[in-house]
Amino acid sequence: MSGNDFPVLEEAVRALMGRRVSIIVASRDADHRPHLMRAIGWRPSADHRRVSVLMTARTSSQVLDDVRSNRTIAVVFSEPTTHHSVQLKGSDAVIEPTVAGDGQLIDTYARRLAEELGQLGYSPAFAHALLDHSESEVVAVTFTPTHAFEQTPGPRAGRPLAQRAG
Amino acid sequence: MSLGVDSIRECLEGTIPAMVATCSADGTPNVAYLSQVEYVDSGHVALSFQFFNKTRQNILVNPWVEILVIHPVTAAMYRVRARYLRTEEEGPLYERMKAKLAGIASHTGMAGVFRLLGSDIYAVQSIEPTGTRSLGEPSPGLNRLAALRRALAKLAAANDLELLLERLLDALALDFGIEHAIVLMVDASRERLYTVASRGYGASGVGSEIGFGQGVIGVAANARTPVRICHLTLDRTYSQAIREGVESSGNAAAIEREIAWPGLAEPHSQLAVPVCSGEDLLGVVFVESGQALRFTYDDEDALLGLATHLGVAMRQLQTSADTPDEVAALHKGASQPRGEPVRVRYFDADGSVFVGDEYLIKGVAGAILWKLLREHRQSGRVDFTNRELRLAGDIRLPDVSDNLEARLVLLTRRLAERGGCLSIEKTGRGRFRLIVERPLLLEAAGQRTPGATPPR
Numbered sequence: 005m006s007g008n009d010f011p012v013l014e015e016a017v018r019a020l021m022g023r024r025v026s027i028i029v030a031s032r033d034a035d036h037r038p039h040l041m042r043a044i045g046w047r048p049s050a051d052h053r054r055v056s057v058l059m060t061a062r063t064s065s066q067v068l069d070d071v072r073s074n075r076t077i078a079v080v081f082s083e084p085t086t087h088h089s090v091q092l093k094g095s096d097a098v099i100e101p102t103v104a105g106d107g108q109l110i111d112t113y114a115r116r117l118a119e120e121l122g123q124l125g126y127s128p129a130f131a132h133a134l135l136d137h138s139e140s141e142v143v144a145v146t147f148t149p150t151h152a153f154e155q156t157p158g159p160r161a162g163r164p165l166a167q168r169a170g
Numbered sequence: 171m172s173l174g175v176d177s178i179r180e181c182l183e184g185t186i187p188a189m190v191a192t193c194s195a196d197g198t199p200n201v202a203y204l205s206q207v208e209y210v211d212s213g214h215v216a217l218s219f220q221f222f223n224k225t226r227q228n229i230l231v232n233p234w235v236e237i238l239v240i241h242p243v244t245a246a247m248y249r250v251r252a253r254y255l256r257t258e259e260e261g262p263l264y265e266r267m268k269a270k271l272a273g274i275a276s277h278t279g280m281a282g283v284f285r286l287l288g289s290d291i292y293a294v295q296s297i298e299p300t301g302t303r304s305l306g307e308p309s310p311g312l313n314r315l316a317a318l319r320r321a322l323a324k325l326a327a328a329n330d331l332e333l334l335l336e337r338l339l340d341a342l343a344l345d346f347g348i349e350h351a352i353v354l355m356v357d358a359s360r361e362r363l364y365t366v367a368s369r370g371y372g373a374s375g376v377g378s379e380i381g382f383g384q385g386v387i388g389v390a391a392n393a394r395t396p397v398r399i400c401h402l403t404l405d406r407t408y409s410q411a412i413r414e415g416v417e418s419s420g421n422a423a424a425i426e427r428e429i430a431w432p433g434l435a436e437p438h439s440q441l442a443v444p445v446c447s448g449e450d451l452l453g454v455v456f457v458e459s460g461q462a463l464r465f466t467y468d469d470e471d472a473l474l475g476l477a478t479h480l481g482v483a484m485r486q487l488q489t490s491a492d493t494p495d496e497v498a499a500l501h502k503g504a505s506q507p508r509g510e511p512v513r514v515r516y517f518d519a520d521g522s523v524f525v526g527d528e529y530l531i532k533g534v535a536g537a538i539l540w541k542l543l544r545e546h547r548q549s550g551r552v553d554f555t556n557r558e559l560r561l562a563g564d565i566r567l568p569d570v571s572d573n574l575e576a577r578l579v580l581l582t583r584r585l586a587e588r589g590g591c592l593s594i595e596k597t598g599r600g601r602f603r604l605i606v607e608r609p610l611l612l613e614a615a616g617q618r619t620p621g622a623t624p625p626r
Contacts, residue, residue, distance in 0.1 A: 028238065030191035030199040037234045038191035038199050041300065042247070063301045080189070080201040087278070091201060129305060133245035136303035153224075157203055158283045162224040 375432025
């Protein structure tokens with residue numbers, strides 16, 4: 005892989021920014037058993053090289069334990085009305101405390117996802133129940149995406165979009 | 171304690187896609203959306219295998235998965251941990267999933283993209299709530315167990331097939347609130363089903379036919395499994411509404427031998443449940459609605475329970491119908507035919523009967539009517555028994571297990587709807603009377619039968 009792949013991967017991250025997406029985070033334990041949970045928001049780093057997904061510690065304990073032990077992660081971002089989906093994978097994930105502004109970010113994320121699900125007939129209360137949390141229990145799981153995959157349902161799902169030199 | 175799959179069936183209706191996590195041999199996790207998670211039993215689910223994707227590659231080397239499902243009303247989320255066992259590429263489960271996927275595909279704009287290659291069966295290890303907030307209990311709906319109990323009480327009082335079918339349609343409408351229902355009986359030798367009763371349509375459609383394998387009804391008959399589609403499907407495989415040109419018979423000379431299917435042109439929910447007696451398929455109960463997601467797993471269970479009872483009751487009635495009441499039927503003076511003669515034509519090739527220029531019926535029911543009319547002409551007889559028809563060599567009942575009573579119900583209904591001067595009246599168990607109100611001119615296979623009333 006050449007350095008030329010970097011902008012492509014960052015482009016995949018940048019392209020997600022305007023979209024109202026559901027976020028599902030997967031990990032695996034020492035026995036290679038997979039685990040998953042919904043995230044309640046996300047943010048890219050300023051240079052788009054790293055991505056942080058915000059998760060509720062209480063309901064994501066297995067995923068967070070896995071990340072602590074092996075740092076491997078897969079995250080799917082999917083736009084419910086179009087099924088447009090992208091999967092990012094990385095192997096350097098770390099769990100960090102939230103930063104100033106994350107509370108606001110989560111609120112905005114919830115409002116926009118509620119708008120998206122509203123187009124499919126779901127009430128705002130439904131979306132907010134899916135994203136239920138208390139601010140004190142939110143953590144950020146931050147990783148450098150090394151692979152991006154097309155994940156829109158269909159025969160092309162799983163096709164690599166970009167890969168970072170390793 | 172871990173929940174069973176029974177407890178989360180509403181999450182599996184496909185309203186909100188589930189997500190599955192798998193893990194590759196090198197320890198890389200993967201997430202994918204699932205278009206379909208099907209209930210198999212309390213300890214198993216089946217996922218649709220549609221593409222040779224990463225999920226597929228992973229489960230073949232590492233069978234463990236975790237699935238996240240969402241309750242479509244309460245938003246409660248559950249984590250299902252499961253282990254891949256095997257893939258089925260045919261059979262009842264596969265057919266059920268294939269039909270349901272056709273509805274999901276059309277609903278999600280994925281018609282032509284989603285195609286079922288197999289049903290991947292998983293053993294469920296645990297089901298746990300994720301601990302997120304839920305919106306409370308869904309509003310209480312119909313109690314299907316109570317509805318089933320009331321429906322079975324209605325069926326228990328029926329002492330012949332016609333009444334049994336009436337009671338069944340009453341129960342579906344009153345106890346289950348189902349507005350559109352059709353009962354079909356099997357014609358095993360022709361691998362077809364014919365409508366014997368319906369409720370909730372402009373025209374009854376009695377006598378209309380569905381081939382085995384055609385639409386949700388034909389698939390349910392073939393696979394002997396309930397088939398349920400929760401959305402309007404664009405996939406013609408699952409469409410019953412194949413109108414066979416009956417509406418366009420503005421030309422009186424056109425010889426039309428099909429009866430129009432009565433069902434909805436664009437059903438958003440369909441459920442077909444087989445009616446069996448032991449190994450034998452007797453028929454299919456079909457319900458539909460203009461509303462998406464109208465029928466649930468619980469409806470499927472309740473209607474299958476009802477259909478199972480129906481199968482037993484049909485077999486019992488069939489046996490007793492061949493033992494006519496000893497009490498002689500009341501011989502009220504048979505009215506003399508009067509007025510202009512009516513031509514009745516019979517085509518031996520398919521047993522079809524036309525009254526005047528109008529198609530009435532074909533097949534076994536047509537042959538029965540023709541036999542009755544000939545007997546009537548020769549001896550003036552009007553009273554008949556089911557038993558003599560079953561023993562008669564000239565009406566070609568496919569086999570002794572064929573439901574003669576169902577053929578008579580079909581014939582009676584068609585005569586009531588289209589027979590004009592002809593009708594059949596039940597006179598007791600296993601007995602009935604042919605009523606002929608006008609002189610008849612009988613013609614077989616287009617030839618005038620010798621001795622028939624001269625043409626007008």
